[in-house]
Amino acid sequence: MSARIRGRPAHTPGPTFLSYTPNGRKLITVGLNNAIRVFQTGSDAEPANIDDCQDSNTAIAASNDFFVTGSDDGTVCKYSLETNSLDEILVRCSVAVRDVALSPDGNWVAVASDELVVKVVNTNDMTRVIYLRDQPRSVKHVSFDPSGTYLTASCTDGVVYVYSLSSEQPKLVRKVDDLIRSLEPEVEASSKVVWHPDGRAFGAPTGTREFQVMSHRDWEKQRAFSSGHSGDITAVAWSPNGALLATAGADRKLVLWDTKSQKVIKTYDDVRATILEMSWHPTENIFSYTNNDGELYIHPDFVPAEYISALKKDLQPAPFIHDPLSEISGNVRRQETDGSKNGLPRRTRDRTPDSLDGIIDGDGMSDVDGFIEDDDDGGYVEPTNGLGKRANDDLNDHEYPYKRARTQGIWQPKTHASFQPGSTPWRGNRRYLCLNLVGFVWTVSQEDAYHTVTVEFYDRELHRDFHFTDPFLYDKACLNEHGALFSCSPSSKSPAIIYYRPHETWTTRTDWRTELPAGETPTAIALSESHIVVTTNTGYVRIYSLFGVPLRVHRAKASPTVTCAAWRDYVWTIGNGPLGSDGRTTLRYTIENVRRDDVCQAEDILPLPATAELKSIFFSDAGDPCIYDSTGVLLVLLHWRLPGQARWAPLLDTKKLSRLASGKKEESYWPVAVAGEKFHCIILKGGDTHPYFPRPLLTDFDFRLPVSAAPPPPATDDDALVSDTTKDPAHEAARLEEQHARHVLLHALLSDALSTTRATHEQQTVLAAQEREADKALLQLLAIEAREGEEHGMKALEIVTLMRDRSGKMLEAAGRVAERFGREVLAGKIREVAEGRLGEEDEEF
Structure with a gap:
């Protein structure tokens, strides 16, 4: 240390701890003796002493008006800073207290002790206590996030337990088991979670003598501060704006880091004793710490002059590998103040994870309401009413994935953001670029210098996996049986690049850019x-052709474009079209045949519900366009080869799956493909919005058209010509009606495809099978109606007329069904249908 920095013997030699008040006016220390010392910032006078206290105080946390201490005898006390006296004993533990933490508003104190339970006590009413019981061993450290919503408990079992305190009943939201190491309560090494001031991430010392940062949004590891210590880290503190980090270790070094680059700014290697706790002054370049020798050090001008500008900056972002805020906006959030003269950061939810919920969604798209300050009257902020709230016509904007344009305060339409089907946003340093039935492509960011791309296949006998270093930073990819396609965005060094790599070739050149x-x-x-x-x-x-030859370039009528898909010679594009009634652009799609230069569907409307967003598009294995929206509905485009005849038909509503009927499962589905008359997807548990590593398994669901309010039970014997009479008629009828409608739809899709191509024998066989399945469902429906009585005769006859097979076999079976239930009149009408003698005047009886 500098020669002018000397330790103050604050307490008896031994573990000593400190805390600044949030306004920075006072610094309080506690130690082994039965005295508490209150120092005035900027004063060289002797500190005030509080002698009416417990011996061996082991923890302290301060607000502007009071502070709380924990002691070795298990007592947690509240002291007044106005009178410098004991106010009350908040709670007693049966064993030693290891740590205390105050919520940002000062209303709650969390207590970690050698008991298995963490107690969260109200500082105004000691009878109000919350108990956190999920950890199996005692807790060494506790920490509140900047909003006071989350509490982390560093357990001695090496796991960080993250609790949500937003409701009356605390909820364990995460167990982080790969961050800290197992430590006994009395050791000097630290496993304390330290939240970054912007509230989006936290960090903790690891077993490898690093300080690892982790995002609490997706629980992925972010940047790490490494190679600074040769001994265990014993204390960590962020600067008030998060731009700098200080760490201390058992190697008796105090290291100052730059948060953005994770580089060491300065190392103080002449520390006399092991630092146990340290803190930055909230507004000035003063740094204080206490050690295990009863000493307090107050270090003015701690940050060197050449780095003081970093300390004076507004609130800085946490060190993410891929920062969501920097990816969606070039604007930096300004630090807000509490309106006082000292301009202290305001402790509100405005810069916490909860406030980000309305800014960033799972797809990385943003709505920047309340994020940009209109300090130059540039018209960036929307008009508000007299109460400072948005006008009624702008409510619920955060529910849609639309980007809002703003110019000079004039209302602008909301356009749907573009996306790449099958890709996921960054989580930590990796993401999927493509997921389909052929395989998957994923990339890993290597400190932003380059990426490493891996392509893996499900059928490794047909294709070999490959891996390559990616200096271009590809951010989009496609994969099929013939090759892999990549693209990257332009940079300051190079324009955007398209890269194609075929799996097999008979020439020397295997790829092109x-x-x-x-x-x-x-x-x-x-x-x-x-x-x-x-x-x-x-x-x-x-x-382009597969060999890089440009074939066509045209400007889409629906713009800006949203996404695209391709199958054989067909190209399908989607873009933003005219405004809808809700002030948002409607999505328009175009399908064209490139080889024939023929437009099948031109700028037709994509039918999405008012509050839904488009999640993915793809062609099925049979070549039919499919979409999946945020309401969980899978739709297919029928008659799309005929201009003006296309319409979207639902194949499956995932929210009506039988597995969700109990209401106990909380899951959603990531669409992958439609193949083999099944919907292939990835099941996302809980609140997950995207799949992540390790690679999840694919799940497939049979199509089930939403044709009835009654939930159809699973089929037990689809090959039976006559329904089981013991089944519930309503549910059985619902199942058969859905089965008939589904086979009619599949038959229509296949018929459309065969009308433009030369049908193979296999295709003809499948088409006939679809027709037969539809008729079988009608035959079983006929049995249900015939069993109900003569009053159902009209519907029963109508069912017969819907049968496609008029060759005689199905109609003969229908006649036998009517005779079985004694419906002779109906049987006669069926014979007339078979003979072609039933006239329209005879259909009513």
Whole structure:
């Protein structure tokens, strides 16, 4: 240390701890003796002593008006800073207290002791106590996040337990078992969780003598501060704005770090004793710490002059590998103040994870209401009413994935953001670029210098996995049986690049790259068996051959473009169209055949519910366009090869799956593909919005059309010609009606495909099977109606007329069903249908 910095013998030699008041005016220390010392900031006078206290105080936390201490005898006391006297004993533990933490508003104190339970006591009413019991061993440290919503408990079993205190009943939201190591309560090494001031991440010392940062949004490890200590870390403190970090270790070193680069600014290696606790002054360049020798050090001008500008900055972001805020906006949140003269940071929820919920969604898209300050009257902030609230016509904007444009305060439409089907946002340093039935592509960020891309296949006998170093930082990918397609956004060094790598080739050259014109950024890419499609931010749709030959370039009528897909010679693009009644753009789609230069559907409307968003698009294995929206509905496009005839039909509503009927499961589904007359997806548990590593398993669900309010039970014997009479008629009828409608739809899809191609024998067989299955469902429905009585005769006859097979076999079976239930009149009408003699006047009886 500098020669002018000397330790003050605050307490008896031994473990000593400190805390600044949030306004920085006072510094309080506790130690082994039965005295508490209160220092005035900026004063060289002797501190005030509080002698009416417990011996061996082991923890302290302060607010502006009072402070709380914990002692070795298990007592937690509250002291007044106005009178410097004991107010009350808040709670007693049966064993030693190890740590205390005050919530930002000062209303609650969390107590960690050698008991198995963590107690959270109200500082105004000691009878109000919350008990946290999920940890199996005692807790060494406790910490509140800047909002006071979350509490972390560093357990001696090496696990961090994260609790939500937003409701009356505390909820364990996460057990982080790969951050800290197991430590006994009395050791000097620290496992304390220290929240970054912006509230989006926390960090803790690890067993490898590093300080590891972790995002509490997705629980992924972010940047780490390493190679600073040769001994265990014993204390950590962020600067008030989060731009700097200080760590101390058992190696008797005090290290000052730059948060953004994780580089050491300065190392103080002449520390006399092991530092146990340290704290930054809230507003000035003063740093204080206590050690295990009863001493207090107050270090003015702690940050060197060449780095003082970092300490004076506004609130800085946590050191993410991929910071969601920097990816969605170039604007930096300004630090808010409490309106006092000292300009202290206001302890509100405005810069906490809860406030980010309305800014960032799971897809990385943003709505920046309340995020940009209109300090230059530039019209960035929307008009408010007299109460400072948004106008009624702008309510619930955060529910939609639309980007809002603002110019000079004039209302602007909301456009749907672009996305790449099958890709996920960054979580930590990795993300999926593509997920489908062929395989998956994922990338890992290597400190932003380059990425490593891995392509893995499900069928490793057909294709070999491969891995490569990616200096271009590819952010989109497509994968099929023939090759892999990648694209990257432009940078300051190079334009956007399209890269295609075939799996097999009979020539020497195996891959190719092409650059997009300056200023163009790919918004989505697609790969088929014969074409490559790229949509860009300029509204262009660029179509290439598989060998990189540009075939077509046109500007989409619906712009800005949202996404695209391709199958064989067909290209499907989606873009923002005219405004809807809710002030948001409607989505328009176009499907064209590139080889024939023929437009199948031109700028038709994509039918999404008012509050829904488009989650993914893809062609089925049979070549039919499918979409999946945020309401959990899978739809397929029927008659899309005929201009003006296309319409969207639901194949499955995942929210009505029988597995969710009990209401006990909380899960959603990540769409992957439609193949083999099944919906293939990844099940997301709880509140997850995207799949993550390790690679999740695929699940498939049979199609089930939403044709009835009654939930159809699982089929037990679809091959039976006559329904089991012991089943509930209503549910059995619902099942058969859905079965008939489903096979009619599948039959129509296959018929459309065969009308434009030469049908194979296998396709003809499948088409006939679909027709037969639809008729079998009708035959079983006929049995239910015939059993109900003569009054159901009209519907029974109608069912017969819907049968597609008029060759005689199905109609003959229908006649036998009517005779079985004694419906002779109905049996006669069925014979007339078979003979072609039933006239319209005879259909009513």
